[in-house]
Amino acid sequence: MEDQEVGSILTAPSIPGYTVTNESKNYIVTNSKTQEHIFYYTKNQAPTYTLTINYLEAGTNRVLVAPTSATGEAGKEITLTAKSITGYTPTRSSDKYTFSKTEGQSYSFYYNKNDNNGGGRDDDNNYTGGGTTTTPLPPLPALPPLPAVPPKLEKDLHFDYIAGYPDGTIKPENNISREEVAAIFYRLMEDDSRDDYFSTKNTFTDVSADRWSNKHISTMSNAGVISGYLDGTFAPGKAITRAEFATIASKFDELDLRENNFFTDIKGHWAEKYIASAANKGWIKGYADKTFRPDQLITRAEAMAFINSVLNRKVDKDGIHADTKQWPDNTSDKWYYREVLEATNYHDYKRNSDQFENWEKILPNRVYP
Secondary structure (H helix, E strand, O other): OOOOOEEEEEEOOOOOOEEEOOOEEEEEEOOOOOOOOOOOEEEOOOOEEEEEEEEEEOOOOOEEEEEEEEEEEOOOEEEEEOOOOOOEEEOOOEEEEEOOOOOOEEEEEEEEEOOOOOOOEOOOOOEOOOOOOOOOOOOOEOOOOOOOOOOOEOOOOEOOOOOOOOOOOOOOOOEOEHHHHHHHHHHHEOHHHHHHHOOOOOOOOOOOOOOOOHHHHHHHHHOOOOOOEOOOOOOOOOEOEHHHHHHHHHOOOOOOOOOOOOOOOOOOOOOHHHHHHHHHOOOOOOOOOOOOOOOOEOEHHHHHHHHHHHOOOOEOHHHOOOOOOOOOOOOOOOOOHHHHHHHHOEEEEEEOOOOOEEEEEEEOOOOOO
């Protein structure tokens, strides 16, 4: 008698991390005692992510050379090396970077323009001699002593402290100037503290008595919170860096001088102790690559998030009042959506048990003295 043949569908089992070549097979089963079918699997490759590496001028974020890129799997650590750029010195020559499971990863090397002797700076921010290059660096901000009694910020009353533009927008992703920051902290001072330090006189050669920000800059300077440059200017219209902003905010409180290892790129920076203090207090966070990027320009949204953290001002989506002033360029899908609303709406509130606010009333914009 001949063997009887019977058809059967074989299905390959799913194996994590592998892909089967053929998921099923129409197999003819015979009367033979020993039969087998082999399913073949290919090991899956882990997804790779792309890192964009930027090469920027410190303080201006100007692109010096075209970005490069690197790829790697999540968790992979690579060593990045700063490109050699004629006339510039990188703030760090190399760094370690670990890929994460996010798209659009980036890392930036920052460069200072060499002075005309190719030298650097000493501990007092003065230039030292060196080789042969071109234009001198702009002088770093002079750092006066901390105020003996730090001026106080208003933490209980939640005034609006940032205004929008005539076109009805708030421009959260724009940079913010040094005089705008002076005006913000002027508004945020407790009334008594502002009265104690109020002034309309300053020693800066580029801040005239009729400048719109004169009282803000003069008062903040009188309080020992802000300083100018070694050439006697304040550069009021210049965009402010993350380091400069952290320094100003830190001067409203005693410094927390505990060792800080949150950031990989602040060691030896002129603002290291201010940045570290702000991080120790939970005021600031860095980037996914463990950098703070101190010489990168800060955006209006980042500034608002920083200030809200200093003042413990925070609201979740359920605590926002129906009458809250909204902005067409601050949509709810943005990471800074609630930070902007917190900064631009004067509101009465109560704290929930989780310390988030529940807004009870939206008040008219504060008129500052």
